[in-house]
Amino acid sequence: MCELEYNARPRRRDDRLRKPYIRKKSWIAEIAAIAAIGVPALLAAPPAAAGDDRPSVLVITVDALRADHLGIYGYSRPTSPTIDRLMSEGLLFERAWTPEPLTGPAMCSMLTGMPPHLHAATRNGLRMEAGLDSLPKTLAGKGWSTAGFIGAWTLKNNLTLLGDHFETYGERLRRRRWFGVLNSEASGEDLTDDALEWAERHHEKDGERPFFLWVHYIEPHAPYRFHKEYAERLGVNEDKLTRVDRYDTEIAAVDESIRRLLEGIKKLMADDNLLIVFTADHGESLGEHNYWGHGRYLYEPSLRIPLGIVWKGRIRPGAASSQATLLDLAPTLFDLVGVAAAGELAGRSWATAARGGEAPPERTHCYQAHRGAVHGGTHDNDQKRSKGLLSVGVIDGDRKEILRIIGKEHLSFDLAEDPLELDNMVTIDSSPSDALLECLGSVSQALGALDRLATQKLDDETVEQLKALGYLE
Numbered sequence: 001m002c003e004l005e006y007n008a009r010p011r012r013r014d015d016r017l018r019k020p021y022i023r024k025k026s027w028i029a030e031i032a033a034i035a036a037i038g039v040p041a042l043l044a045a046p047p048a049a050a051g052d053d054r055p056s057v058l059v060i061t062v063d064a065l066r067a068d069h070l071g072i073y074g075y076s077r078p079t080s081p082t083i084d085r086l087m088s089e090g091l092l093f094e095r096a097w098t099p100e101p102l103t104g105p106a107m108c109s110m111l112t113g114m115p116p117h118l119h120a121a122t123r124n125g126l127r128m129e130a131g132l133d134s135l136p137k138t139l140a141g142k143g144w145s146t147a148g149f150i151g152a153w154t155l156k157n158n159l160t161l162l163g164d165h166f167e168t169y170g171e172r173l174r175r176r177r178w179f180g181v182l183n184s185e186a187s188g189e190d191l192t193d194d195a196l197e198w199a200e201r202h203h204e205k206d207g208e209r210p211f212f213l214w215v216h217y218i219e220p221h222a223p224y225r226f227h228k229e230y231a232e233r234l235g236v237n238e239d240k241l242t243r244v245d246r247y248d249t250e251i252a253a254v255d256e257s258i259r260r261l262l263e264g265i266k267k268l269m270a271d272d273n274l275l276i277v278f279t280a281d282h283g284e285s286l287g288e289h290n291y292w293g294h295g296r297y298l299y300e301p302s303l304r305i306p307l308g309i310v311w312k313g314r315i316r317p318g319a320a321s322s323q324a325t326l327l328d329l330a331p332t333l334f335d336l337v338g339v340a341a342a343g344e345l346a347g348r349s350w351a352t353a354a355r356g357g358e359a360p361p362e363r364t365h366c367y368q369a370h371r372g373a374v375h376g377g378t379h380d381n382d383q384k385r386s387k388g389l390l391s392v393g394v395i396d397g398d399r400k401e402i403l404r405i406i407g408k409e410h411l412s413f414d415l416a417e418d419p420l421e422l423d424n425m426v427t428i429d430s431s432p433s434d435a436l437l438e439c440l441g442s443v444s445q446a447l448g449a450l451d452r453l454a455t456q457k458l459d460d461e462t463v464e465q466l467k468a469l470g471y472l473e
């Protein structure tokens with residue numbers, strides 16, 4: 001199991017915890033006011049009426065999207081009017097993390113509810129174990145129509161097996177990036193067109209059945225394009241364009257695609273029949289700790305994600321300030337739609353909190369970072385999984401610890417006092433906490449067991465593409 005329960009006692013809620021991340025007043029005053037309501041307001045909300053609704057579920061994920069570059073999380077630039085409005089209408093998670101800051105592993109975790117060292121897709125290019133249960137698979141068995149549309153090459157079915165979990169899996173990757181010779185991604189426009197076309201077809205043919213639709217946008221993944229049409233709104237000086245400026249215009253562009261997606265979907269159904277999740281696979285380091293990108297380190301910029309769940313009339317708008325992870329999404333959605341998961345899930349359900357009850361108690365969570373992609377082995381037991389582990393980390397309230405496998409470096413930070421993780425509190429007398437050692441033990445042991453799995457040999461096109469994406473070493 002990935003998640004540890006050393007600290008299952010309910011934590012006293014402390015406003016101090018909220019400040020480092022909600023750094024500035026939101027540019028949209030009413031959204032800031034909603035975010036400031038916090039869990040007590042949720043507790044005071046009357047429970048929604050019980051019912052046997054089977055809502056359609058729309059899961060929108062955005063690649064490499066930092067929470068703190070969105071207005072709803074306090075960013076000063078108006079990068080995300082649609083996302084802000086959407087997330088202000090539901091349960092906003094102020095403190096949410098991805099279990100691993102890499103696309104394939106994170107999205108496999110979100111959809112299966114399993115941490116990477118259990119679903120086996122720990123690196124890009126390593127598939128999940130065959131035959132696992134997942135949100136889309138279980139919901140399909142209960143009558144939901146399921147589809148996934150992906151904008152990122154690393155989520156292709158031949159690399160992840162994710163497509164096997166959906167009745168329809170769209171991989172129309174028509175756009176080139178990195179001056180690559182191969183098409184590696186779908187633009188937000190194409191992806192939105194494809195998802196809407198599917199939803200409209202479903203509505204005409206099978207409108208009585210609820211759907212589970214997942215759409216994964218690639219923007220604002222590096223290298224960041226400049227979208228001139230948003231420069232003025234964002235106050236970007238085109239003569240002195242920075243990488244962060246480009247990154248922010250990418251967010252504005254994906255926000256516009258999401259606006260069009262939501263508008264199209266909402267034409268097909270009443271709001272109270274639609275449960276919407278908005279999140280990211282991981283964040284993005286924009287130069288912090290001298291690092292640009294994501295994947296290799298467990299610092300906050302690439303580990304922290306935005307997360308919100310919206311279901312009009314069923315979830316009262318509010319904000320939750322205790323620690324949540326992408327692993328919580330599967331148990332929460334199963335609970336909200338009234339379907340039992342096929343097996344035990346690592347995360348915790350927030351359904352009670354979303355309905356006006358208590359938030360789950362705080363506990364310690366285990367995080368992991370692995371090497372990028374693999375070429376694929378030619379024989380069994382090539383140790384591609386166990387040799388790929390770079391770091392493990394735990395977060396317990398405000399205390400965060402990281403253990404780097406290479407160099408055996410031990411880091412510890414107080415996220416409330418030192419949100420930028422600049423002041424390592426480890427001294428010569430410190431030793432890793434029991435929680436960190438247990439995290440390392442369970443991840444390493446599981447990876448060792450997974451080495452029995454053969455790694456698939458990747459075709460030449462895939463190898464070239466992963467190289468172009470910067471994932472192959």
Ligand SMILES: [Zn+2]
Nearest residue numbers: 063064103281
């Ligand atoms: Zn990603």
